[in-house]
Amino acid sequence: MDSESLLLSLELASGSGQGLSPDRRASLLTSLTLVKRDYRYSRVLFWGRILGLVADYYIAQGLSEDQLAPRKTLYRQGHERRRSKARVPGERGPVAARWTPDIPKTAVSRRVRSLGGLNCMEWSLLPPATEEMAVETSVVKGRFMGDPSHEYEHTELQKMKEGEKVFEEEVVVQIKEENRLVSVIDQIDKAVAVIPRGALFKTPFGPIHVNRTFEGLSLSEAKKLSSYFHFREPVELKNKTLLEKADLDPSLDFMDSLEHDIPKATLQGGYCYHPHFTGSWSIQMERGNALVVLRSLLWPGLTFFHAPRTKNYGYIYMGTGEKNIDLPFML
Numbered sequence: 001m002d003s004e005s006l007l008l009s010l011e012l013a014s015g016s017g018q019g020l021s022p023d024r025r026a027s028l029l030t031s032l033t034l035v036k037r038d039y040r041y042s043r044v045l046f047w048g049r050i051l052g053l054v055a056d057y058y059i060a061q062g063l064s065e066d067q068l069a070p071r072k073t074l075y076r077q078g079h080e081r082r083r084s085k086a087r088v089p090g091e092r093g094p095v096a097a098r099w100t101p102d103i104p105k106t107a108v109s110r111r112v113r114s115l116g117g118l119n120c121m122e123w124s125l126l127p128p129a130t131e132e133m134a135v136e137t138s139v140v141k142g143r144f145m146g147d148p149s150h151e152y153e154h155t156e157l158q159k160m161k162e163g164e165k166v167f168e169e170e171v172v173v174q175i176k177e178e179n180r181l182v183s184v185i186d187q188i189d190k191a192v193a194v195i196p197r198g199a200l201f202k203t204p205f206g207p208i209h210v211n212r213t214f215e216g217l218s219l220s221e222a223k224k225l226s227s228y229f230h231f232r233e234p235v236e237l238k239n240k241t242l243l244e245k246a247d248l249d250p251s252l253d254f255m256d257s258l259e260h261d262i263p264k265a266t267l268q269g270g271y272c273y274h275p276h277f278t279g280s281w282s283i284q285m286e287r288g289n290a291l292v293v294l295r296s297l298l299w300p301g302l303t304f305f306h307a308p309r310t311k312n313y314g315y316i317y318m319g320t321g322e323k324n325i326d327l328p329f330m331l
Helices: 003-016 022-039 107-115 131-137 177-192
Strands: 043-050 055-063 072-080 084-086 096-098 151-162 165-176 194-196 200-202 208-210 228-230 266-268 276-278 281-286 291-296 302-306 313-319
Touching (some): 003 022, 003 043, 003 291, 043 177
């Protein structure tokens, strides 16, 4: 979601149950304005929040004049998870303070405590994603810790050679959480970042710019999955034949449509407030057809919103950074 309309966008996306406190919204609005000025970005998007066991990551992205050019990603650590008050089974007397389950009381948590709370004013730039990062971090499962310097340990078999003898030996590989963070953000961007048709236009010279004349989708178009594109360089479009491209507008239809996502989403039993969909996307009309909301079932936590006949649209991710690999078996 665009930082210039952050407060309204957060309000429109609040139907998913994830939100930010008023003071945190104000801090984000101020800091993202400074990020846009200091880094000289054309636009700054508040990407969302990845929930960690010890602390959360707040993510922002900077865009240049060419909207599909590689984005710069920044992050900021949030508050440390507080201790929960719970009674220890079998213990009498006052309530005992315990750590929330699955949160180890280690040097990681002590380090995050020393960083203090979230002021949303200090952002760190993440390195660009690479194929090596994706392969390296693909073996890491489970929740994020919330500390970019944390290292996961992975044991793998590597072929070793000693003279003419070849044997396999177990080797412990250290994987930094910062690399995993970069890889997960890149995967989510490529898979489920969404933009409505007409919001961007392609010039005859190639660059992609924001369409200042975009006034929003009509209500009938907003209900169709074909009216939304992946906010990235096209992949499937390059494989289409000339006959399939005949009805496309090259200045508007230059990205991949969501309707071709696998598994495909289909509406059963007509459309209603809580429609039943199958596929990797869920579409719902909220606030009396004044708002359309798309939710990804492949990456739970990704929410896209658009108010038909207005310029208000955007997407935000608020989740654990875990892909729903069981989706094909759930349909």
